[in-house]
Each structure stands twice: as structure tokens, then as C-alpha cells.
Amino acid sequence: MSKFWVLLKKEVKELLTPQMIVPFIAMVVVFMLMGNIIGNETEKQTSQKVQIVFTDNDKTPSSNTIKQSMEAAGYEITTKSSAQSHVVIPQNFESDLKAQKQPTIEIITKLDNLSIVNNVNTQRTAQIGTLINELTANIVLQSKLKPNDIAFSKQPVKISDTVKFNNKMAQITVGEIFGYLLSQSTVVPIVLFLVITLASQLVATAIASEKENKTLETLLSIPISRKSIVAAKLMASGVVSFFISILYLYGMKSYMGGLTSTATQSLDQSKVQEAIQQLGLNMGATDYALLGLSLFLGIMVALSFAFILGTFVEDIKSVQGAITPLMVMLLIPYVLTLLLDISTLALPVKMLVYAIPFTHTFTAMNNITLGRFPELYAGMAYMLVIVIVGIIVASKLFSSEKIFTFKLNFFKKSA
Amino acid sequence: MNLLTVTDLTKKYKDFKAVNSISFSIPKGEIFALIGPNGAGKSTTLKIIATILQPTSGKITLENKDFKNMRDDVRKMITYLPEEAGAYKNMKGIDYLNFMAQLYSTSKAEATEAIKFARELSDLGNKLRDKISTYSKGMTRKLLLARALMSKPKLAILDEPTSGLDVINALHIRRTIKQMSKLGMTVLLSSHNMLEIEFLSDRVAIIDKGEIIEIGEPNELMKKHNAKNLEEVFSNLTQKQNE
Numbered sequence: 001m002s003k004f005w006v007l008l009k010k011e012v013k014e015l016l017t018p019q020m021i022v023p024f025i026a027m028v029v030v031f032m033l034m035g036n037i038i039g040n041e042t043e044k045q046t047s048q049k050v051q052i053v054f055t056d057n058d059k060t061p062s063s064n065t066i067k068q069s070m071e072a073a074g075y076e077i078t079t080k081s082s083a084q085s086h087v088v089i090p091q092n093f094e095s096d097l098k099a100q101k102q103p104t105i106e107i108i109t110k111l112d113n114l115s116i117v118n119n120v121n122t123q124r125t126a127q128i129g130t131l132i133n134e135l136t137a138n139i140v141l142q143s144k145l146k147p148n149d150i151a152f153s154k155q156p157v158k159i160s161d162t163v164k165f166n167n168k169m170a171q172i173t174v175g176e177i178f179g180y181l182l183s184q185s186t187v188v189p190i191v192l193f194l195v196i197t198l199a200s201q202l203v204a205t206a207i208a209s210e211k212e213n214k215t216l217e218t219l220l221s222i223p224i225s226r227k228s229i230v231a232a233k234l235m236a237s238g239v240v241s242f243f244i245s246i247l248y249l250y251g252m253k254s255y256m257g258g259l260t261s262t263a264t265q266s267l268d269q270s271k272v273q274e275a276i277q278q279l280g281l282n283m284g285a286t287d288y289a290l291l292g293l294s295l296f297l298g299i300m301v302a303l304s305f306a307f308i309l310g311t312f313v314e315d316i317k318s319v320q321g322a323i324t325p326l327m328v329m330l331l332i333p334y335v336l337t338l339l340l341d342i343s344t345l346a347l348p349v350k351m352l353v354y355a356i357p358f359t360h361t362f363t364a365m366n367n368i369t370l371g372r373f374p375e376l377y378a379g380m381a382y383m384l385v386i387v388i389v390g391i392i393v394a395s396k397l398f399s400s401e402k403i404f405t406f407k408l409n410f411f412k413k414s415a
Numbered sequence: 416m417n418l419l420t421v422t423d424l425t426k427k428y429k430d431f432k433a434v435n436s437i438s439f440s441i442p443k444g445e446i447f448a449l450i451g452p453n454g455a456g457k458s459t460t461l462k463i464i465a466t467i468l469q470p471t472s473g474k475i476t477l478e479n480k481d482f483k484n485m486r487d488d489v490r491k492m493i494t495y496l497p498e499e500a501g502a503y504k505n506m507k508g509i510d511y512l513n514f515m516a517q518l519y520s521t522s523k524a525e526a527t528e529a530i531k532f533a534r535e536l537s538d539l540g541n542k543l544r545d546k547i548s549t550y551s552k553g554m555t556r557k558l559l560l561a562r563a564l565m566s567k568p569k570l571a572i573l574d575e576p577t578s579g580l581d582v583i584n585a586l587h588i589r590r591t592i593k594q595m596s597k598l599g600m601t602v603l604l605s606s607h608n609m610l611e612i613e614f615l616s617d618r619v620a621i622i623d624k625g626e627i628i629e630i631g632e633p634n635e636l637m638k639k640h641n642a643k644n645l646e647e648v649f650s651n652l653t654q655k656q657n658e
Contacts, residue, residue: 214501218559221465222518223490401468405428 019317023324030328034335037349041340049076050124051083058093062139069135075128085109085125086164087132097140097156104158105132109174111165111279113341114181114366126175129159163279166371170275180272181281181369186338188365191248192295193334196302196358199241200326203303204310204319206233207403212315216403226399230391234303241299280371287368290376297383298361302326304390311397333359337366343375354379357386418443418601419464419570424473426459426625433459435625436473441570441618446592446602448612450645451622452653457605458498458574460622464603465495465572477570494519496563498574498605501555508543508550508558509534512565519566529565536591537561553584560588564595571595573604577611589615609646619645623653 052070054077056063066089071077088106090096096103109125136156161173170177210216219229276282283291305326313322333356336342342353342363353359360379367376397403417440426434434456441447449457462468464475466486475482477489502511512533513526520526534543537557547555556576563571576592577585585608592615596602606612612619613633621629621636629636629652633645642648 213504214497214499215503217462217465217467217497218495218500218562220467221490221493221495222515223487224518225487404467 019321023321023327026324026328027331030331034332037336037345038339041345049074050085050128051076051078051080052128053077053079053083053086055086055088057091058089060094062094062097062136063089065139066132066135069138070128070131073131083110085128087128097136100152100156102152102156102158104160105129106160106162107132108162108164108169111163111174111177113344113370114178114185115337115339115341123175126173129161129173132159133157163275165279165281168279170278172271172275176272177275177279177281180276185365185369187249187252188291189334189338189362191245191252192298192358192361193330194248195241195245195295196298196330196361197327198244199237199299200302200306200323200330201319202240202306203233203237204306204313204323205316206237207307207310208313208316208319211313220403227395230307230395230398234300234307234391234394237303238299242296245295281369283368290368290380291364294361294364294376294380294383297380297387298358300387301357301361301383301390302330304387304394305329307394308390308397311394311403329356330358332356333362337362341366357383416443417441418445418478419603420474420476421460421464422474424460424463424475425471426456426463426468427471432625434463434470437620437622437625437627439620439627439630441601441603443569443601444596444599445617446596446604446615448616448619449603449605449622450607450609450612450619450649451605455622456625457622461495461572461574461603461605462497464570465493466490467495492569493572494563494566494568494570495572496559496574496576498578500559502547502558502562504548505546507546508537508539508554511547511558512537512543512562515562516565529567532567533561533565536564538587553580556580557584557587560591564591564600567595567598567600570601570603573602575606576604577606577608585611609644609649613645621649621652628652 052075054067054070056067067077070087086106086108088108090103090105093103093105107128133155137153140153140156160171162169163172163174163177207216210219220226273282306323309322309326310319313319333342333353336345336353337359342350342359345353360376360383363379364376367373367379420440422438423436424434424438425432425436437456437460439447449460451457459468463470464482466482466489470482477492480488480492482489503514506514509530512530516526516529516533520529537543537560539554539557539561542550542554543558547558550558560573560576563573571592573592577588580588589611592602592604602615604615606615616633618630618632619636620627629648631639636648637643637645640648640651642651
């Protein structure tokens, strides 16, 4: 074997350590699991028919044709109050059509969550107006109304879009509201993910570097309580992460602003803002404070977990592997909350996802926006309990000699 | 009067006894050395006395303060220099001393006094203004010894204080330890260097396989075992143990 191959073999062996392989395998498993959940949920959403309450105030053959055509197009006409949309056919619909007066059809759409997968339904709901115009145009052509205006034949009805949220209504399309809120709410999870990852790495590295630089024994022999050492390390990482999160937020806002400018530039911003106000979807100072508190609790959970995991590592190189469980716990709610509404998942999956403390930080923004305050407070209380337990365990570990004797050696016995 | 008393100290890791029922005491102002082969239990004993490890059984008292329930009080009276100790590399030498002085002192004046004393002890002069990452092994060890002694502890626990150092740096460290002992400080140290032990220590305990196999003054031990130096005593005793 040539010297090069001997060297290459050694380099590959150095790189392919269990500390490096195990986290990757864990990540692959997590991605497969999440792909499965998201796939099932998307299939569930797309296979469901959009339910519409159809109020026919005209009761003429024309209005009845529209109703039947909508059913034929795959919409479910129902009387259930849980229906996503409500289509109101006005009185004199047929006579107005005959007089080429462009009757106005009202479409009221309910807004109940802001997940990307749910956006599939939102898009299908948004298509109702277009469909009604197409159907009416057919009626006009088939009934030989002989339109003298080409524009009328293309758009024989006016559509009045209304969004309903918590019994509040605003004259706007659901697509416009959804697009605006999504552009706002996607920034927060990305920043959260980056900040929590950073905070975890900071605190675990702080402990690992004490071990690697052989300063830990000295630190633990000085006349200062172990709780103070733990608190100082957690606070330092927390404060640094907080300031970095502000920088991230600033950067991400600009980045997302650039990305979404094309999508939102067509929107009448003042109209959307007014609708947001009317629907009560705007965030006030208290809402931002609650979001900040949720972020703080999320960072504290990450810090206490990373501290515990950090006590098992021997050097800085092992930090990434050690905090993998934390990254998995972070990645699952990050991806799922970005794409799905967790509350719509099957109960076992939902319980599993809610058991991950970070889920409650990731859902905080939507919970605040959609006014789901009991869920928000329950999540924050759960995180607070986890933080307290985490800090107690971290302090106990740091106060015991396990910090020297308990080592995270994959497939090796600890000392 | 004894400053430190160790009685039946045992430390077990699962079935392995790293330290097996050892007892000794150190009077105030004495330099007491633990010598023994690698893995004999010296560092484990020092770490237990430095309050870093918990003993499995046995009793340790420092000025009648029981280690079991007065660890915080004990930590105020001791300092520990581990064998492979390091310092915070991004700090300057003087900042490291300042940081440690603040943790050991109860007032600003006390901290200032400790820093002044550490500067003298370290003999690093203007190098204290440099980052520790630029220090040689000898310079780092001098800094760490100055840190360990700056608070004038009642008991200084020094694990291999001159390990891996050149003659000049080792000599400086030995002189500093001797000088501090004359000022009334009690020292518990371990070393593989028998010449160093002969030069420094008032009494020696030879430890092997977790047990103390001999204890006494260096000259007394040499006479007792009809040896020319401490190295011979050590060699004879540890070989006998292995037979």
C-alpha cells in the first residue's frame, strides 16, 4: 500500500468517528419521520373537499346551476358552521345578469391557521371567485343573453371577498391576509432556530473548553458556589445569544423583505393593514412582550439542556455530537410548525410534538396572532417547569464529580 | 497541632479501589509529599482533599472543619494546583491574576494585595501584560503557582508542581514553595522527582496501589531502609509491593 493510501486511510478513520456518524444518522431518521408526517398531512388536506355554505337568495335556475356546478367541481355544499367558506348569491341575481348589471356575489372565508400546508386549502378557497365568474360566463353564453360588452362576458359578476376571523370581518381576500401574515411569521421561527442553536453551542462549548483547557478543576476548587458558576455560564450564553438574536432578526427582516417584496408589492399595504386591524390580527406591545418571554423561555430550555449535555463532553470537538439530541428536538417543531398547524395532527403525534418544549416557542407567534392565548400560556408554563427542572439537574451535575467521571464516549464504558 | 487529618480515606470506582483506606496528618507549616508510581492514587487523594472528588468513605478535617458538611468553608482555606492545569488563554496574565484575586478575596484591598503578591511570586514582570496563549509551559506554570499561592492559603495542594519544566523554571517554583512554607503555609504535594522531594519536603508518604506503604521524614526513611537517597527507598519499597 502506498504511503498516500496509508495517510488517506488514517484521515478517513479520524473523520468517521461514532461522534460524527451518530448525529448524522439521527438527523436522517428525523427528516424521514418528518417527511412522513408532512406527507400524510398534505395528503389529508388535499384529499378533503373544501366545504362551502351556499346561501341562495335568488333561487333561480341560474343560481341553482352555479350551486350544482360547484359541487361538480369538487366543492362540498354544506350547512355546517365549520365550513371554510360561505357563498352568498344575491336576490335578483338572474335578472341582474340579464340586464348585464354585474351582480355582486359575497364570499366569506374563515381564517383559522397560518400553516403553509393549510395554504393549499386557502388557495382552493381563493379560487371560488374565479370559478363563479367562469360558471356565470357559461350561463351568460348558453342563455344567449347576447352581451354587448366583451368585458361583461369575461366577468359577469362582481366578487366581494370577506375574511372572517373570530367573528370579526374585513373586506379583503384570504390570500392577501395569508400572504401578509406568513411573510411576518416565517421570520420568527428562522431567527428562533438560529438563536437557540447558537445558545446551545455557546454554553456546551463553554464547559467543553474548561475541560479541554484544563481550567475546570481549578474553577471547581475556588471558594464560590457551584450554583454561581452554573448561573454565570447560563447568563453569559443567554445574554450573548439575546444580542446576537437582535442582529439576526435585523438581518433576516431585510432578507425576508427582499424575498417577499415581489409577492407583497402587488398588495395594497394600507388596505391589508386596515384589514389586519379590523380582524384583530395586529400585535400590540403586550403581544410582543409575550413573544419575547416565550423566546426567553425557549433559550433558557436550550441553555439548561445544552449545559447538561455539555457536562458529558471532554473537548470542544465533541460538542456538536453531544448537542445533537437538542438539535433534533429543535428541528422537529421548527419544520413542523413552519409547514403545519400542530393542533390538526393525529393525537399521538400531536402529544409527541407538544412534549418537545421548543414547540411552544415556535407556535407562540401564531398563537398570539390567532388569539390562542390558553395554548400560549400553557406552553409557557410547561417551558418554565422544564427550565426549572433543567437548571436543577445541571446544578446537581456540576456540583457532583460526575462532571469529571461521566464521559460521552459512544460505545465506550465511562470511567 | 495538625492542620489536615485524613482518616481511612477510600475512593472506589465501581470495583476498583483508587485509594484504599489511607490515613495521615499534616501539622501546620509542614511540606508533606505524596510519592508513588503512576496510577498509585496520589492525584485522586489530592483531588479529594481539594474538594473536587467525593470520597467513598473516610474522614478529612482541616482545622477541625469536616469536609463532609463544611466544603464551602474548607475551599476558603485551600488552593489547588492540578497537574495539568491550564489558564484562560484569551486573558492576559495580569487579568487572570486579577480575576482569581477577586474570587478569593473578601475586599478590594485584599484583592489588590493578593495581585501585588502574585506579581512578585510569578516573576513574570512585563510578560504579565501579554496574553496567556503566548506563554511557554514554564511561564504558564509560574503564573498558575502564583495564582495558587496569592491568597496565602492555609493549605496549598500542589500536584506535580514542576512536572515538565526546565531546570530554571523548576528551581524558581521550588524556591517559591519553600519560601511560602517559611511564612507558615502548609503544603501537600505530589511529585515523581525524588530530588525535588528531598529538597522540599519535611515528611513523605509513599503510596502504591492506593495504599500508604511508608511514611516519615526523608532522612529517617533513608536510614531505615539503608538507602543512599529517597529514590532508592522508593524503588525498593515499590518493587517489594510488586513481588
